[in-house]
Amino acid sequence: xxxxxxxxxxxxxxxxxxxxxxxxxxRPYLRVEVIEAPETALSFGxxxxxVKEGMAVRALLRQGAYTVAVDGRGDEYSSEEWSAFxxxxxxHGQSHFEFVMGGAAGLDASVLAAADSHWSLSRLTFPHQMxxxxxxxxxxxxxxxxxxxxxxx
Numbered sequence: 001x002x003x004x005x006x007x008x009x010x011x012x013x014x015x016x017x018x019x020x021x022x023x024x025x026x027r028p029y030l031r032v033e034v035i036e037a038p039e040t041a042l043s044f045g046x047x048x049x050x051v052k053e054g055m056a057v058r059a060l061l062r063q064g065a066y067t068v069a070v071d072g073r074g075d076e077y078s079s080e081e082w083s084a085f086x087x088x089x090x091x092h093g094q095s096h097f098e099f100v101m102g103g104a105a106g107l108d109a110s111v112l113a114a115a116d117s118h119w120s121l122s123r124l125t126f127p128h129q130m131x132x133x134x135x136x137x138x139x140x141x142x143x144x145x146x147x148x149x150x151x152x153x
Contacts, residue, residue, distance in 0.1 A: 002031050002096045003139060006060050007132055008053045008103035009039035015129045022136040029143045032136070035060050039103045046105045054108025057100055065098040067115045070135060071107055072125065074118030079151075082119075083142035099135055103128055 011019055011034075026032055037056040040049040061067060066089055077085060086097070099119075100111055112118060121134055144151035 001029070001090060001143075002033070004033045004035060004062065004065065004096070004098040005101065005132065005135065006035050006037065006057055006098055007101045007128075008037050008057065009128065010036055011132060012129050015133055018133045019136060022133065022140050026136065026140050026143070030139065032139075040105070042104060049103070049105035050108040053103055053105065054111045057102075057108070057111050058114060061100070061114060062096065062098055065096040066094045067117075068097060068099045069107055069112050069115035069118045070099055070101045070121065070131065071112060071118050072120050072123070074120040076120045076122070079138065079141050080145055082138060083145035086142050087146045101128060101132055101135065 023032060037053060037060060040052045042049055044052070089097070100107065100115060102108075102111070121131055121138070126134065141151045
């Protein structure tokens with residue numbers, strides 16, 4: 001299994017240690033690639049930022065990958081349900097998953113339309129930097145659940 005995270009903006013210093021922690025835990029199970037699209041200043045307006053970032057993100061989407069838009073309006077899963085969802089996709093031949101995460105303006109409608117599915121981490125709103133780390137943590141947790149291994153630290 002392979003995962004690509006396409007993220008708008010760079011991971012800030014305060015979240016880098018959390019990222020490295022889960023990236024290390026995932027290393028035996030999964031190859032993770034991160035591709036960062038440039039963030040647009042919100043001073044241009046939310047819609048303009050979304051459109052500009054959306055164009056950059058769409059150019060990064062990989063043909064043949066199963067694309068998951070991480071979006072607050074997407075489907076919510078428990079950790080066990082998320083693990084089963086990914087496992088079922090793998091049984092049907094998916095080996096490359098890409099997770100698309102917007103910046104502060106969110107994801108453009110064109111990116112949402114291009115995605116195979118939409119995943120909401122919660123009905124709560126999180127900073128996109130934190131959400132990026134949470135996606136990695138949930139990938140780790142889902143793989144451990146799928147293998148019947150303990151996942152609480």
